[in-house]
Amino acid sequence: MARAYNFCAGPAALPEEVLFQAQEEIANWHGVGCSVMEMSHRSDEFVSIADEATQDFKDLLAIGDDYEVLFVQGGASSQFSMVPLNLLSDKTTADYVNTGQWSKKAISEAKRYCDVNVVASSEAENFTTVPDFDQWALSKDAAYLHYTPNETIGGVEFDFIPNVDAPLVADYSSSILSEPLDVSKFGLIYAGAQKNIGPAGLTIVIVRKDLLGKAKDFTPTMFDYQVHAKAGSMNNTPPTYAWYLSGLVFKWLKRQGGLKEMAEINKRKADKLYGYIDQSDFYSNPVDPRYRSRMNVPFVLADDQLDSKFLQKAEEARLLNLAGHRSVGGMRASIYNAVPERAVDALIDFMKAFEKDYA
Ligand SMILES: *Cc1c(COP(=O)(O)O)cnc(C)c1O
Numbered sequence: 001m002a003r004a005y006n007f008c009a010g011p012a013a014l015p016e017e018v019l020f021q022a023q024e025e026i027a028n029w030h031g032v033g034c035s036v037m038e039m040s041h042r043s044d045e046f047v048s049i050a051d052e053a054t055q056d057f058k059d060l061l062a063i064g065d066d067y068e069v070l071f072v073q074g075g076a077s078s079q080f081s082m083v084p085l086n087l088l089s090d091k092t093t094a095d096y097v098n099t100g101q102w103s104k105k106a107i108s109e110a111k112r113y114c115d116v117n118v119v120a121s122s123e124a125e126n127f128t129t130v131p132d133f134d135q136w137a138l139s140k141d142a143a144y145l146h147y148t149p150n151e152t153i154g155g156v157e158f159d160f161i162p163n164v165d166a167p168l169v170a171d172y173s174s175s176i177l178s179e180p181l182d183v184s185k186f187g188l189i190y191a192g193a194q195k196n197i198g199p200a201g202l203t204i205v206i207v208r209k210d211l212l213g214k215a216k217d218f219t220p221t222m223f224d225y226q227v228h229a230k231a232g233s234m235n236n237t238p239p240t241y242a243w244y245l246s247g248l249v250f251k252w253l254k255r256q257g258g259l260k261e262m263a264e265i266n267k268r269k270a271d272k273l274y275g276y277i278d279q280s281d282f283y284s285n286p287v288d289p290r291y292r293s294r295m296n297v298p299f300v301l302a303d304d305q306l307d308s309k310f311l312q313k314a315e316e317a318r319l320l321n322l323a324g325h326r327s328v329g330g331m332r333a334s335i336y337n338a339v340p341e342r343a344v345d346a347l348i349d350f351m352k353a354f355e356k357d358y359a
Contacts, residue, residue, distance in 0.1 A: 005343035008321035009152055009296060010174070011194040013338040018248045036244045041237055050238070053247025060250060060259055063183050063206060070205040070225060071233040071243050076102075076173045076192035079203065080109035082223050083146060083169055083188065088114050089214040091143035095119045095166060097136070099158075100127040100151030101327060102171060110146070113216075117142065127154040129288035133162060142166040144187060150175035150293050152195065153325040155285070155332065157293040161185050167211060175295050176204075177253060178337060179263035187211050196295065196336045198246030201239040253337065262337050269335050269344045270294040276348045282355040300330040306358055307331070317350050319343075 006013040029036050032045055039046045054069055063069060072078075083106075084094060094114050096107045098121035110116050117139045120131035138145070144167040150157045152174040162168060167187025176191040183189065188207045194200035207225055215224045227235050256262060274292055277283045277299050285292065285299045301310060310331065314322050324330040335344055 002318075004318035004320045005339070005346055006320045007333040007335065007339065007343070007347070009195070009325065009332060009334040010192070011200045012196070012334055012336050014198065014245070015249060015252045015338045018245065018252050018338075021248055022245060037241045039240065041234055041240050046240060046244075049244050049247060050233075050240075053243055053250055056247060056250035056254060057204070060177060060253055061181055061183055061206075066209055067183065068205075068207050068209055068212065068225070068229040070207065070228045071238055072203050072205060072228055073201060073239055074222075075200075075203055076171055076190060077105070077109075078223070079171065079190040079205065080106045081112070082205075082225065083144070083190075084110045084113040085219045085223055086215045086225050087167065087169065087188065087211060088143045088216065091141060093117055093139050093142050095139050095142040095145040095164075097121075097131070097145070097147040097162075098123060099130055099148055099156055100154040101325075102151055102153070102173070103148045106146055106148070106171060114143070119145070122156075125288075126286070127151065127156060128286050128291075130156060130158055130291045133160065136162075138164060138166075144169045146171070150295055152293075152296050152334075153298075153328060153332075155287055155293040155296045155298040156291050157295070159290060167208070174334075174336075175293070177259060177262070178266050178295055180259045193242060193246055195334070196338075198249050199242045202242035202246060204246075249338075265341060266294050266335070266337065269339070269341050270297065272341075272348060273297050273333065273335065273344055276351065280351075280355060282359045283351060295336055296332055296334045298324055298328070298330055298332040300324075302359070304329070309358065310354060313354060314350060317346075319347055319350055322347075 026035055092115055094110055095117050098118050107116050119136040119138050122129050122131050145164045146169040148171045169188045170186055172189050172191045174195040177196050190205045193202035212226045212229055221227055277285050282302050283299050311323055322331050322333055324332040333347060
């Protein structure tokens with residue numbers, strides 16, 4: 001059977017071209033006689049794969065030499081602890097913005113290590129918006145400010161980069177590489193790979209070099225950014241296959257024309273889907289239109305009794321993984337870079353047909 005369109009929030013769709021290339025190379029990479037999975041991470045071959053992937057990632061985001069790019073494990077969730085452990089230094093307070101489920105998790109983990117000042121929260125609005133920046137109650141002496149530019153579950157995305165004095169830390173797990181980004185505005189950016197980069201098991205950290213080397217004494221070795229930076233992310237065995245596959249994705253992104261081109265495609269995809277939802281009485285999206293995510297589009301049906309029917313029919317139409325997050329229900333279409341525009345068209349066609357049959 002042909003491949004389906006996959007709207008999973010993560011692990012998410014990968015570019016088909018990349019999968020076929022990996023298939024071709026899987027058993028015998030470039031004639032060396034073994035798979036990338038079977039290579040020593042210290043071999044010249046793997047080091048060349050890793051270096052090229054890292055350089056392509058830096059090229060895509062135009063990352064300056066004053067930043068380290070680390071390829072680590074433990075998911076974005078481990079960053080919830082690594083950030084305070086490494087960046088608090090001698091400070092005792094960190095600022096956090098609470099815009100949804102992932103912000104909340106980052107906040108609760110940071111509370112183990114410092115006084116968390118929640119500078120603003122949209123919890124009272126059920127996480128359907130971003131608090132106005134001029135209302136944020138910033139601390140005088142925060143070690144950093146942490147926020148979540150794209151809330152994967154609520155489908156809420158910032159349309160601005162906060163301008164604060166403290167180093168800016170962002171969980172870009174679900175929107176990195178979706179558009180050009182001025183990395184120089186940030187102290188640290190992290191992203192789990194399984195949404196908009198590559199396979200699960202890899203997390204990328206971009207950290208300004210002057211923030212390294214200040215980890216708390218009790219920081220586990222593998223949680224210290226400096227250790228990873230000094231070892232070229234090979235203090236221990238890195239997730240080699242995920243690193244390689246992500247490298248293929250970076251090459252694919254370059255072939256598409258880079259992040260400016262991806263931004264245009266992503267905007268067009270999101271505009272189409274929200275446009276259809278908004279003109280329909282049958283589907284709705286609760287998010288403040290200014291802050292709707294270009295990557296994750298949650299929507300509900302007028303009658304939630306039809307949810308399971310919708311999901312069943314969608315699967316029959318080869319549209320996979322449209323169920324909303326288990327904590328919120330409803331539907332969610334994640335339309336990352338690797339989800340082609342024709343997948344969004346197919347989803348809208350399906351939604352129209354379903355509305356006609358069941359409204
Ligand atoms: C998925 C996600 C996480 C958690 O990532 P893991 O790699 O599973 O730990 C954290 N933050 C955001 C914004 C996410 O989308």
